[in-house]
Amino acid sequence: MKETIGPDFKPLHNICEFLNAVHIYADEARQGQTRTVEAHHFCSHVRKDLRQCLIYDSGKKDAHLIGVEYMVPKHVYETLDPEEQKLWHSHEFEVSSGMLCVPRPSDGPEPDKWEEMETEVMKEVAELYGKTWHTWQVDRGDQLPLGKPVLMGSVTHSSQIDLDAALARRNKDYGVDHKKKATQRMNGGVKGPGVHENADSWWKESRLQGNNGADDVTGGR
Numbered sequence: 001m002k003e004t005i006g007p008d009f010k011p012l013h014n015i016c017e018f019l020n021a022v023h024i025y026a027d028e029a030r031q032g033q034t035r036t037v038e039a040h041h042f043c044s045h046v047r048k049d050l051r052q053c054l055i056y057d058s059g060k061k062d063a064h065l066i067g068v069e070y071m072v073p074k075h076v077y078e079t080l081d082p083e084e085q086k087l088w089h090s091h092e093f094e095v096s097s098g099m100l101c102v103p104r105p106s107d108g109p110e111p112d113k114w115e116e117m118e119t120e121v122m123k124e125v126a127e128l129y130g131k132t133w134h135t136w137q138v139d140r141g142d143q144l145p146l147g148k149p150v151l152m153g154s155v156t157h158s159s160q161i162d163l164d165a166a167l168a169r170r171n172k173d174y175g176v177d178h179k180k181k182a183t184q185r186m187n188g189g190v191k192g193p194g195v196h197e198n199a200d201s202w203w204k205e206s207r208l209q210g211n212n213g214a215d216d217v218t219g220g221r
Contacts (some may be wrong), residue, residue, distance in 0.1 A: 014044035021100040023132060023152040028042040029202040032211025034160050036072050037139040038170055049076050057138045067134035074193055085198035088129040089153040092192035095126040098178030119188040126192035129197060129199055156200050
């Protein structure tokens, strides 16, 4: 077998974007608990209004495929049934906090230029909604994908997570300063349109139960 993508592996040819962030387990968030796992997204733009991403636990050659995420813009999300909308998460806080990033490739543009390009990408990503399923809970030590797929979500407020701790390894691996990114994005006018009331439903359910860490689900810092 060839190690590179051959001409017959056509679905893989459309992968054009590498995103990195952390995902949270939605069912645990409903209980006021935040369990995270680093998520390396390798995404293709199927249509202008649909992205699909393969989720790996690392960016290395032997990475494990742990899930899949679909992303759509707000105008598509708003056409979904209200119960379906509750399965999707927002990206506004992921973007505004600097958590979500596009790691610069080793042969990419100079860092300052890359930051400018990434900031423009984030203006679009901030408006997207994602539906994510993970099949392999590598963060708990599973050696195989066990049990049923689990719904994942995003962090929506700084009270839900220690960003410095959660992103420490990622920041070191890819040379990322998420606080600097947050400032650059704020100065660059990166701002989502506001989060739909049905998105990030697990945090809203947790807040109704009086749990801590579910203070704000509107992308605030």
